[in-house]
Amino acid sequence: MPQVTIYTRPYCPYCSRAKELLEGKGVAYTEIEAGSDPEKKAEMVQRSGGRTTFPQIFVGDRHLGGCDDVVALDRAGELDPILQAA
Template sequence: MSSPVVIYTSAFCPYCAWARQMLSAKGVEFHEIRVDKSPGERGIMETRSGRTSVPQIFIGDFHVGGYDDLAAMDREGRLDPLLGLTGA
């Protein structure tokens, strides 16, 4: 069973779109939180991640980071096991 994936995003953010696209292509369901539509969520994101930029991606309690971090984990073969996609 995989951990829930949460991605903090905003409108007109290409890195957010790329992160959503990568996760969707892997068949991963995620909960998207738009910090531009819910300003209170930005503070929560900043507290959880220690960062102010979007996207910020969490798999369970693990903070992946932004899109570049997500893509690096995928290239290194560390993303699929974290997502529970082993054997894919």
């Protein structure tokens, strides 16, 4: 399975929801707390093509988007193939 990375900030309900979704699928991920770290936030913004909201989720180098994006992919049946394909 590819490396999953999620950029988060403390006390973010969307971050919690996204992590719960990934955990429910048994996906191991690397969490980068970028909410209070300007360098890590700049890295997130650069990797995501300018998106500044939390969380931002990546599978390998592929940007999946934020919580709503990942939930939509899951509901459409598209998330599992992405997680398995890379």
